Amino acid sequence: xxxxxxxxxxxxxxxxxxxxxxxxxxxxxxxxxxxxxxxxxxxxxxxxxxxxxxxxxxxxxxxxxxxxxxxxxxxxxxxxxxxxxxxxxxxxxxxxxxxxxxxxxxxxxxxxxxxxxxxxxxxxxxxxxxxxxxxxxxxxxxxxxx
Numbered sequence: 001x002x003x004x005x006x007x008x009x010x011x012x013x014x015x016x017x018x019x020x021x022x023x024x025x026x027x028x029x030x031x032x033x034x035x036x037x038x039x040x041x042x043x044x045x046x047x048x049x050x051x052x053x054x055x056x057x058x059x060x061x062x063x064x065x066x067x068x069x070x071x072x073x074x075x076x077x078x079x080x081x082x083x084x085x086x087x088x089x090x091x092x093x094x095x096x097x098x099x100x101x102x103x104x105x106x107x108x109x110x111x112x113x114x115x116x117x118x119x120x121x122x123x124x125x126x127x128x129x130x131x132x133x134x135x136x137x138x139x140x141x142x143x144x145x146x
Contacts, residue, residue, distance in 0.1 A: 007126035009109075009133045018109055018131060019145040022084035025138070026055040026076050026107065028098060029089030032067055039113065040089035043139040044068060047087075050142060055079050059090065077104040085109045087138050092118040103128045111138055 009015050031041040048054040048068050056067035057076055065072055073079045076086055076098070086107045088095060095118040102110055102125060109131035112118065122132040 004123065004127040007129065007131050008122060009131055015133055015136065015141060016145040018085070018133070019138075019141050022052065022108070024053045024055065024081065024083050025085045025087050026057050026073075026079050026083045026105075027087045027089065028057045028076055028102075029059050030054075030056045030067055031089075032058070032061055032064055039137075039139075041067075043087070043089075043113070043137065046139045047142055050146060052142070055083070057086075076101045076107070079105065083107040085111050085138070087111045087113065088116065089113055090116070092116055095121045099124050103130070106130070109133065111136070113137060114140075 009018060025047050027044040029040055030044050031038050035041050044054045045068060054068055054070060056070055056072045058064060058072055083105055086102050088110060099121050107130060110125045112134040114135060114137040117134045122134055125132050
């Protein structure tokens with residue numbers, strides 16, 4: 001697409017199409033089972049329980065090797081195979097440090113969870129040809145569109 005702004009998804013039709021076609025979701029900032037009451041865990045569990053393949057990419061927990069029974073990767077770029085969505089659970093100010101890693105992986109989309117907006121990072125990702133969703137809950141949209 002010539003205009004990078006076309007990669008910023010805000011309408012239900014395009015977000016629904018992305019969610020319906022997504023299979024592999026790398027969850028950047030995922031929490032462990034001990035934090036099951038936090039969205040950074042239970043959103044990933046919901047996606048895994050409802051047809052998605054979740055790849056954990058925690059930012060903390062250096063000693064953890066598995067989350068949700070799946071091998072942990074330390075960088076999005078290290079995840080083998082194609083990734084449809086990188087679901088981002090990071091404070092807006094912390095996303096900038098992950099932009100190069102996400103671009104290196106070239107997922108179809110980067111998804112900033114509900115309450116998370118970083119327009120500068122979204123622009124960089126969109127200019128790299130990556131679809132971007134901001135300030136939406138993947139659990140809600142996954143349940144709605146699948």
